[in-house]
Amino acid sequence: MADIRPVQVAEGVQVFAPYAEGALFSEMHFIYNEVFVERDYLQHGIHLPGSARVVDVGANVGMFSLFVVEECPDARVLALEPIPDIHQALLRNLSGCGSADVSVVRAALGRRREERVPFTYFPALPGNSTRHPEEKELNKRLVEEQFGPEAVERVLGAVEVEADVLRLSDVLREWQPEGPIDLLKIDVEGSELEVLEGLDDSDWRRIRQCVIEVQDLDGRLETIVSMLGARGFTVVTERAGNIPDVLRHWMVYAVDEKG
Numbered sequence: 001m002a003d004i005r006p007v008q009v010a011e012g013v014q015v016f017a018p019y020a021e022g023a024l025f026s027e028m029h030f031i032y033n034e035v036f037v038e039r040d041y042l043q044h045g046i047h048l049p050g051s052a053r054v055v056d057v058g059a060n061v062g063m064f065s066l067f068v069v070e071e072c073p074d075a076r077v078l079a080l081e082p083i084p085d086i087h088q089a090l091l092r093n094l095s096g097c098g099s100a101d102v103s104v105v106r107a108a109l110g111r112r113r114e115e116r117v118p119f120t121y122f123p124a125l126p127g128n129s130t131r132h133p134e135e136k137e138l139n140k141r142l143v144e145e146q147f148g149p150e151a152v153e154r155v156l157g158a159v160e161v162e163a164d165v166l167r168l169s170d171v172l173r174e175w176q177p178e179g180p181i182d183l184l185k186i187d188v189e190g191s192e193l194e195v196l197e198g199l200d201d202s203d204w205r206r207i208r209q210c211v212i213e214v215q216d217l218d219g220r221l222e223t224i225v226s227m228l229g230a231r232g233f234t235v236v237t238e239r240a241g242n243i244p245d246v247l248r249h250w251m252v253y254a255v256d257e258k259g
Contacts, residue, residue, distance in 0.1 A: 004089050010036075016092040017061050018085045020124035022154050027127050028061070030242065035063045041185060041211050044236040044253035048072050053181050057109055057168070057195055058188040060086060060127050062093040068183075069100045076101040078175045082108035082163035083121050083129045103175060107166045108188070111197035114165040121159045132190035133158065135217060138247050167198035172206075179206070186212040193220060196227060204231055210254040213240060221250050228254045 005019040009032035017028050034040045041064060042048070048068065052075040056065045059079035068075050079094065079102065081087045087106040094102050108117065108131065120133035128139060136156065143155045172181070184207050186195050192214050199207075210228065214221050221237065228235050233254035240249035 016089045023124040054183045057186045061089040110165040110194040116162045130189035169200040184210045212252040216248040
């Protein structure tokens with residue numbers, strides 16, 4: 001396990017995160033600003049009812065789960081994170097939630113169940129860890145342009161780890177088999193479509209809202225928007241804030257008006 005250390009992200013606020021020797025910066029400040037300051041996940045009609053049931057897929061170290069608990073102390077949260085080191089930081093951060101109803105699962109999600117699947121873990125940039133390392137070429141190019149070729153290994157030096165992949169419907173059956181899911185948040189670095197393909201029709205009908213970060217490669221954004229539209233969601237898309245356009249990151253906000 002990597003060294004897990006506290007990172008101060010705002011005055012009086014710190015979170016635990018994997019520590020990488022020689023890292024040029026910590027992404028924790030960016031994520032804190034995105035979630036708590038800019039409130040990027042509560043845009044375009046997305047809201048959290050008082051006793052919200054929230055699924056945080058690709059929870060990273062738990063910043064969004066912490067935000068949900070702060071906004072709605074009576075919320076129920078399920079946080080999923082496959083990378084072992086990041087999962088350890090997630091557990092430490094969410095252990096401070098007191099009596100909040102938070103469940104943590106170390107797993108990825110996909111269209112079918114798989115065991116011991118290889119993932120690429122970036123210790124210096126853990127939020128970019130992925131099942132699809134081939135999609136990080138744009139990131140490597142950007143790091144080289146901004147910091148020079150010698151910085152690529154320091155920022156995106158990779159370690160291979162393994163994790164199980166589960167279907168979202170199977171996970172929901174264990175966690176919350178009935179009733180609405182007020183918000184499904186997905187940030188999984190290239191596996192967004194696979195996560196959605198792991199939902200049975202009966203569980204699609206339970207989803208009230210989605211916020212999904214999508215890297216628009218190979219038409220993925222259009223496919224996801226079409227899928228949500230066909231399920232009766234009203235969908236809004238916008239470029240992800242504070243991320244260079246060249247990386248093609250979009251935020252997808254979907255609300256089921258019937259819910």
